Amino acid sequence: MPSQPINILLADDDENDRMLFQEAFEELKIKTHVFTVNNGTQLMDYLKAKSTILPDILFLDLNMPRKNGLECLKEIRANKKLKNIAIAIYSTSASENDIVETFCLGANVYINKPSDFVTLKEVLSKTVITAHQFQDTPFNKENFLLRF
């Protein structure tokens, strides 16, 4: 329901990126709860913990130490409890191969990290709104693909 804030989780090892990301959400009109983790292992531990309220959208960096984004993506999509989370890949890579590969592995959104803050806000807001429509409306989640 829209009156409740949307739960957002970000997994990124870069501290600056995490800060920018949180600031961008604070400036958006949409009510959100943003939680961040620093690497893939931490992410999977967090998602699997019983007390965790699962995020509506997960923003996943591809290049992370210990466990990278692709491994996390595979693990999440293979897990019954987690496989319904909308996943947005949040990466510096713009290679077509990466994009097709992540989509094929079950990512819903591919975001090439924008270089300026205004675009970042735009992209994040569009992602959240679209993901929200997919949760609230009987759209086929399998077909949820979005690229920036």
Add this chain to the structure above:
Amino acid sequence: MRNNIKSCWRTYLYDLLIAIKQLFYICIKNMKIYIKYDLNAVCKKILQEQLEKLKLKYSLLDFNEVEINGALSATKLKQLNTALNNYSIQIVESSKSILIQKIKDEIREMVYGEGETTRLKTSLWLGAKFKKPYKYLSSIFTEVTFTTIEKFIILQKVERSKELIIANILNFSEIASLLNYSSTAHFSVQFKNTTGLTPSAFQYIIKTKEHNPTKL
């Protein structure tokens, strides 16, 4: 006498054997049963049970509308909500959410129906349908969904076109004309603007995803 005992013993042994055999079956063979169910009937049943538990007088109007006869106290409403939440059923409290749901349903019907409504101007048609000014409808819609009715219609059309692309019966220009786009280019541009992908890129990704979901 002796014979009698013997036969008695025999039947006993026989029973024992059968019992062991049955036990064996229970332990060793996991039985698989298949079920089918009618979701609407299940939901209705759950609703009825929970409403009766709280001793409420009610009538089921539609499959997602219940009328409570008499006043419903706040505590009762809360109790009902928690009881239904156990089954992942939510009470859509405000009339706003219901209105939005109905608008979405109308839009869906318009996009899926191949009738005349598609050609009408949205604002006129929706306003007439709900007997409310379009401005009012659109402001409530935006307030709750963070998006506009126009954008939602585009999203719904794009979702429909995705289904058509996957079904792989029509080509892009046929899809464009079915969904009332003025040209294939117009359709492609709107698809790209909404999803970031061209229709053919989308088709390629879905095909690859289907063919080797595990390989990658």
